[in-house]
Amino acid sequence: xxxxxxxxxxxxxxxxxxxxxxxxxxxxxxxxxxxxxxxxxxxxxxxxxxxxxxxxxxxxxxxxxxxxxxxxxxxxxxxxxxxxxxxxxxxxxxxxxxxxxxxxxxxxxxxxxxxxxxxxxxxxxxxxxxxxxxxxxxxxxxxxxxxxxxxxxxxxxxxxxxxxxxxxxxxxxxxxxxxxxxxxxxxxxxxxxxxxxxxxxxxxxxxxxxxxxxxxxxxxxxxxxxxxxxxxxxxxxxxxxxxxxxxxxxxxxxxxxxxxxxxxxxxxxxxxxxxxxxxxxxxxxxxxxxxxxxxxxxxxxxxxxxxxxxxxxxxxxxxxxxxxxxxxxxxxxxxxxxxx
Amino acid sequence: xxxxxxxxxxxxxxxxxxxxxxxxxxxxxxxxxxxxxxxxxxxxxxxxxxxxxxxxxxxxxxxxxxxxxxxxxxxxxxxxxxxxxxxxxxxxxxxxxxxxxxxxxxxxxxxxxxxxxxxxxxxxxxxxxxxxxxxxxxxxxxxxxxxxxxxxxxxxxxxxxxxxxxxxxxxxxxxxxxxxxxxxxxxxxxxxxxxxxxxxxxxxxxxxxxxxxxxxxxxxxxxxxxxxxxxxxxxxxxxxxxxxxxxxxxxxxxxxxxxxxxxxxxxxxxxxxxxxxxxxxxxxxxxxxxxxxxxxxxxxxxxxxxxxxxxxxxxxxxxxxxxxxxxxxxxxxxxxxxxx
Numbered sequence: 001x002x003x004x005x006x007x008x009x010x011x012x013x014x015x016x017x018x019x020x021x022x023x024x025x026x027x028x029x030x031x032x033x034x035x036x037x038x039x040x041x042x043x044x045x046x047x048x049x050x051x052x053x054x055x056x057x058x059x060x061x062x063x064x065x066x067x068x069x070x071x072x073x074x075x076x077x078x079x080x081x082x083x084x085x086x087x088x089x090x091x092x093x094x095x096x097x098x099x100x101x102x103x104x105x106x107x108x109x110x111x112x113x114x115x116x117x118x119x120x121x122x123x124x125x126x127x128x129x130x131x132x133x134x135x136x137x138x139x140x141x142x143x144x145x146x147x148x149x150x151x152x153x154x155x156x157x158x159x160x161x162x163x164x165x166x167x168x169x170x171x172x173x174x175x176x177x178x179x180x181x182x183x184x185x186x187x188x189x190x191x192x193x194x195x196x197x198x199x200x201x202x203x204x205x206x207x208x209x210x211x212x213x214x215x216x217x218x219x220x221x222x223x224x225x226x227x228x229x230x231x232x233x234x235x236x237x238x239x240x241x242x243x244x245x246x247x248x249x250x251x252x253x254x255x256x257x258x259x260x261x262x263x264x265x266x267x268x269x270x271x272x273x274x275x276x277x278x279x280x281x282x283x284x285x286x287x288x289x290x291x292x293x294x295x296x297x298x299x300x301x302x303x304x305x306x307x308x309x310x311x312x313x314x315x316x317x318x319x320x321x322x323x324x325x326x327x328x329x330x331x332x333x334x335x336x337x338x339x340x
Numbered sequence: 341x342x343x344x345x346x347x348x349x350x351x352x353x354x355x356x357x358x359x360x361x362x363x364x365x366x367x368x369x370x371x372x373x374x375x376x377x378x379x380x381x382x383x384x385x386x387x388x389x390x391x392x393x394x395x396x397x398x399x400x401x402x403x404x405x406x407x408x409x410x411x412x413x414x415x416x417x418x419x420x421x422x423x424x425x426x427x428x429x430x431x432x433x434x435x436x437x438x439x440x441x442x443x444x445x446x447x448x449x450x451x452x453x454x455x456x457x458x459x460x461x462x463x464x465x466x467x468x469x470x471x472x473x474x475x476x477x478x479x480x481x482x483x484x485x486x487x488x489x490x491x492x493x494x495x496x497x498x499x500x501x502x503x504x505x506x507x508x509x510x511x512x513x514x515x516x517x518x519x520x521x522x523x524x525x526x527x528x529x530x531x532x533x534x535x536x537x538x539x540x541x542x543x544x545x546x547x548x549x550x551x552x553x554x555x556x557x558x559x560x561x562x563x564x565x566x567x568x569x570x571x572x573x574x575x576x577x578x579x580x581x582x583x584x585x586x587x588x589x590x591x592x593x594x595x596x597x598x599x600x601x602x603x604x605x606x607x608x609x610x611x612x613x614x615x616x617x618x619x620x621x622x623x624x625x626x627x628x629x630x631x632x633x634x635x636x637x638x639x640x641x642x643x644x645x646x647x648x649x650x651x652x653x654x655x656x657x658x659x660x661x662x663x664x665x666x667x668x669x670x671x672x673x674x675x676x677x678x679x680x
Contacts, residue, residue: 252593298539
């Protein structure tokens with residue numbers, strides 16, 4: 001199922017903040033609306049953000065009234081800056097914007113030709129993501145055995161991508177190959193992507209899923225109920241994986257229980273010129289922690305920490321699966337060479 | 341501040357399910373009301389449950405219309421069974437009931453004398469808990485250094501006891517000695533005792549506290565923001581500590597980060613004839629996970645796991661602090677001898 005579509009100057013995507021209780025379709029018509037949707041997590045998930053960024057640029061191009069190529073490119077630069085500023089840790093936003101912007105700049109033709117190329121490039125990002133998630137699923141499913149129970153954190157599923165999912169793409173591929181597997185979904189506070197989205201999309205596809213609170217991850221591992229952990233990634237640097245807050249906790253637990261910890265992410269997530277220490281982690285509003293929906297759960301004016309991501313050093317990671325191949329821990333040394 | 345009081349045949353205690361947004365005082369007049377309050381977690385926290393169990397027995401005695409000693413004791417047996425059945429993992433309930441019941445049985449006098457002794461014994465449980473928490477605080481505060489940041493899970497504070505708290509009693513004692521300390525409180529899903537209660541009582545006392553979601557525990561440790569972990573306990577067996585679900589996750593994280601992990605609990609929590617494998621963990625309603633207050637957070641009819649407790653093997657525990665002394669890990673061998 002396509003999670004994001006271009007329809008004659010409008011971008012169609014589900015409002016993920018409303019799931020699973022309401023299925024609301026967003027019709028995004030301007031780059032400002034796209035920026036709001038990204039900021040408010042209506043559109044979320046690293047690969048989907050790459051496509052959303054591309055389509056945001058396409059919207060800017062499509063609706064532009066610029067009379068010169070230079071003016072159009074200047075508007076696209078502004079649109080790109082706006083999109084990038086919504087989620088400073090999300091490398092896919094930067095990648096999606098820059099890919100489309102560079103394409104636009106490379107076109108030496110008419111304004112209409114630049115616009116068409118911009119929209120086409122955004123569409124290509126989406127099509128490529130769908131194709132590479134299926135390739136990733138196929139690459140990763142060799143790691144999954146019949147009877148496995150797989151713990152996952154946050155939502156690295158279809159709802160995080162253009163189609164099929166990354167971590168859950170591997171689950172889907174194994175399931176489609178006939179392996180009898182089960183999933184345990186961390187609820188993933190504060191924003192509950194696991195409770196709201198992972199359970200929703202797996203249940204819809206008939207894949208058995210059990211919901212737990214985040215703090216139960218150690219418990220289920222100690223009881224021998226988990227065979228593998230698979231998570232997605234927002235950014236992979238030379239020495240660490242950045243992903244949803246809480247991923248690091250799961251990784252430490254998995255290592256202590258000798259459970260393989262896998263990361264599934266497209267190559268576009270690699271940012272191998274940097275190290276963990278170079279990355280600033282987005283600190284989000286305290287109300288995300290002190291409220292659940294409209295329900296207040298903590299006293300007024302309490303001090304709160306709310307980092308959106310954490311970084312998991314590669315020593316906790318058993319393998320990274322991309323659309324190209326599986327990188328086992330013995331291959332992580334390649335990452336330094338890949339940037340040279 | 342006294343959390344539970346006997347007033348002429350009524351037990352006065354705050355309804356903890358309403359905190360921190362509303363301060364509602366419960367007036368518990370019958371043992372059935374006390375059972376409901378225990379089941380619904382209006383009264384919660386291991387040591388407070390011991391006192392609540394005792395006062396539940398006192399209510400049964402006080403309001404009894406039995407004409408014979410035998411009938412009165414039979415009614416007390418029934419009341420005790422009712423109280424114990426509300427939270428099968430909570431050893432303090434069993435301890436509180438049995439202590440008062442044994443006292444009643446030991447009195448060979450009139451019905452009025454049996455009733456008076458029952459009520460007095462319940463009052464003694466409460467008074468002793470208050471005294472032993474202050475002793476525990478004093479014993480434990482030697483482990484706390486000026487400038488420490490202490491992470492805690494759930495609420496082992498004043499609200500979990502008759503007065504002063506166990507884990508937070510140590511925090512209070514260190515604070516009262518002038519040590520500049522800070523607390524990081526895990527919110528403690530599903531029932532959010534950390535977000536609702538720990539932040540509330542520390543803020544009220546002016547002790548600096550920062551709220552995090554449970555999955556952030558690894559993150560704050562990896563950033564060097566935590567010097568010590570202190571938690572309470574619901575039951576301490578020969579080889580493990582039973583406490584709120586999620587405690588085990590924190591213990592594994594603490595060990596991986598070489599952070600001392602302390603357990604504070606009164607001697608009444610010891611159940612040293614048993615091992616972890618002998619204990620059945622209470623599985624609670626799935627709605628505690630799928631709803632936060634009236635806010636539904638997961639699809640309908642999703643499979644959920646909701647164990648109330650987990651067990652932390654003693655190899656993860658640096659020390660256990662009781663009202664009597666500090667048991668360091670080198671002393672844990674004593675536990676086997678203590679039952680002989």
